[in-house]
Amino acid sequence: MGSVTMALALPSYQSYLERTGRADAVTALQRVQQAQERYLAQHGQYALRIDQLGQGVPVLSERGLYRIAMFSDGPDNFEARATALLDGEQAKDPSCSQLTLRVTHGVIAYEPSARCWNP
Secondary structure (H helix, E strand, C coil): CHHHHHHHHHHHHHHHHHHHHHHHHHHHHHHHHHHHHHHHHHHCCCCCCHHHHCCCCCCECCCCCEEEEEECCCCCEEEEEEEECCCCHHHHCHHHCEEEEEEECCEEEEECCHHHHCC
16 A cells, blocks of 8 residues: 555656756846846846856756756847756656746746746
């Protein structure tokens, strides 16, 4: 009876761990977005590189589950990406191992899916 219960509970628990891990990526990307909005207010354009955003935007998420990178090809847009570390637990979450926040002329897109962004 106990092993049957464990077999049923384990996938649910694994799903819970994946969702809480994704929250680490979402928080990190929201920090990039907030820093970009501050930069835009001060400079009239988005920063082209993550190091222009200051100390509050690290290259690793708070829990260290994701590497954070930012890309831009112009002053009116940017893309921030959280990629699960290859040797970390979140790499086992294949459909959400990379989350992307894209801002183009004020329009925000969340990728790859709403499921990944709503832990």
